[in-house]
Amino acid sequence: MKNIQAIRGMNDILPDTSKYWAMVEGILKQIVLQYGYQEIRLPLIESTKLFSRTIGEATDIVEKEMYTFLDRNGDSLTLRPEGTASCIRAGIEHGLFYNQVRRLFYYGPMFRHERPQKGRYRQFHQFGVEAYGLAGPDIDAEIMLLARSFWQELKIDNKVELQINTLGNADARAKYRERLVEYFKGHYEFLDEDSKRRLLSNPLRILDSKNPGLQDLIKNAPKIFECLDSEARRHFDGLCDILDKVNIPYVVNPRLVRGLDYYCLTVFEWVTTDIGAQNAVCAGGHYDGLVAEMGGKATPAIGFALGLERLLSLAVDSLRLPSSDVVYFVLLGDQAKASGMLLADKIRQNSKVSVIVNCGGGDLSTQLKRANKSEANIALILGEAELVKGEVLLKYLRENKPQENVKLEDVGNFLNSNN
Numbered sequence: 001m002k003n004i005q006a007i008r009g010m011n012d013i014l015p016d017t018s019k020y021w022a023m024v025e026g027i028l029k030q031i032v033l034q035y036g037y038q039e040i041r042l043p044l045i046e047s048t049k050l051f052s053r054t055i056g057e058a059t060d061i062v063e064k065e066m067y068t069f070l071d072r073n074g075d076s077l078t079l080r081p082e083g084t085a086s087c088i089r090a091g092i093e094h095g096l097f098y099n100q101v102r103r104l105f106y107y108g109p110m111f112r113h114e115r116p117q118k119g120r121y122r123q124f125h126q127f128g129v130e131a132y133g134l135a136g137p138d139i140d141a142e143i144m145l146l147a148r149s150f151w152q153e154l155k156i157d158n159k160v161e162l163q164i165n166t167l168g169n170a171d172a173r174a175k176y177r178e179r180l181v182e183y184f185k186g187h188y189e190f191l192d193e194d195s196k197r198r199l200l201s202n203p204l205r206i207l208d209s210k211n212p213g214l215q216d217l218i219k220n221a222p223k224i225f226e227c228l229d230s231e232a233r234r235h236f237d238g239l240c241d242i243l244d245k246v247n248i249p250y251v252v253n254p255r256l257v258r259g260l261d262y263y264c265l266t267v268f269e270w271v272t273t274d275i276g277a278q279n280a281v282c283a284g285g286h287y288d289g290l291v292a293e294m295g296g297k298a299t300p301a302i303g304f305a306l307g308l309e310r311l312l313s314l315a316v317d318s319l320r321l322p323s324s325d326v327v328y329f330v331l332l333g334d335q336a337k338a339s340g341m342l343l344a345d346k347i348r349q350n351s352k353v354s355v356i357v358n359c360g361g362g363d364l365s366t367q368l369k370r371a372n373k374s375e376a377n378i379a380l381i382l383g384e385a386e387l388v389k390g391e392v393l394l395k396y397l398r399e400n401k402p403q404e405n406v407k408l409e410d411v412g413n414f415l416n417s418n419n
């Protein structure tokens with residue numbers, strides 16, 4: 001049979017790399033738990049209409065990126081392209097938002113049929129944070145502080161920049177939409193095909209265009225600030241005030257509109273110039289209308305999603321994996337073989353080290369070769385003679401230190417204090 005390969009844009013994460021993933025996920029999880037966020041685990045597949053109705057028909061995701069298929073019952077299902085819609089679906093389904101504040105987080109794979117390139121894949125991973133029942137702007141600032149803790153802990157604080165904007169409320173967006181349409185109609189001949197289409201379906205999205213030929217036109221477009229009501233203005237000023245007080249630098253970017261339909265008020269992105277063209281590491285905003293729109297009680301909400309592939313490519317240079325405490329157990333002779341697995345378990349119970357037990361036999365030199373090839377830094381050798389004395393011979397594999405005899409019952413403690 002011809003070799004079957006992974007699907008384009010869907011990557012294997014091999015052992016050498018998965019260590020870094022586990023480390024980063026552990027750091028992020030610890031930070032969000034310290035902010036009082038609770039984990040929610042959501043299905044990877046949902047009804048297609050969950051996404052098409054919430055994310056918006058005229059968005060990149062719904063127009064062209066979803067993995068949608070009919071299952072055996074003929075129902076239209078979709079591999080989740082993002083987590084917010086599922087999170088709200090679950091929250092309404094299980095009454096999580098009813099008259100209470102909820103701080104939630106999730107992480108895992110998302111699926112979008114995009115053109116694969118560096119930082120852009122078809123199966124990628126997001127770490128998302130969502131807070132329900134708080135109108136802000138204090139919660140907006142909390143979420144930004146939380147993200148800043150990520151960057152600080154991963155030592156990439158100097159590689160990312162916070163950009164913020166406001167999309168106001170629905171009235172402001174409607175007014176702004178009209179102004180934008182008028183403006184872009186006045187320059188219709190300069191628009192590309194995508195933008196001409198968006199002019200009818202979702203004119204705000206033109207501001208999001210990455211076409212270099214459009215940048216001047218976009219720069220001179222009317223700004224949403226001119227359409228804001230006083231409440232949205234207060235919200236935005238309130239956020240800026242807190243950010244100043246907690247010392248989070250930010251840039252106001254009036255072109256930041258976010259691709260999805262459900263956003264209102266504060267929107268934000270943490271961007272970097274470090275990883276090439278795909279420069280948004282973490283993005284989010286308020287979606288105060290979405291819970292009610294999906295059938296729940298009106299609930300203000302805010303959240304962000306962080307792209308783990310992009311985060312890892314930024315952080316990998318500054319990550320130091322904790323030194324590995326691994327020993328390789330060399331077993332010589334039938335008696336030692338029989339006792340070895342049990343002894344290894346005793347060591348595991350009495351220490352924090354990982355014990356790889358030699359399997360597949362072999363003489364001393366074969367087993368030591370295997371030990372050297374493994375990640376172990378110590379070999380424990382148990383033969384007939386050691387067994388009689390109730391000892392193991394402990395040999396350092398990576399350091400120039402003399403070997404030692406250690407009593408079987410002391411091995412756990414010895415390794416604990418040694419590593």
Ligand code: ATP
Binds near residue numbers: 283
């Ligand atoms: P972009 O403008 O880069 O397409 P987006 O606005 O579609 O991003 P969001 O839906 O806001 O992205 O997702 C949040 C984060 O998830 C992004 O900031 C990015 O870090 C990551 N992300 C989104 N799409 C991909 C992808 N195809 N591959 C890898 N990471 C992605």
Ligand code: MG
Binds near residue numbers: 060259
């Ligand atoms: Mg996208």
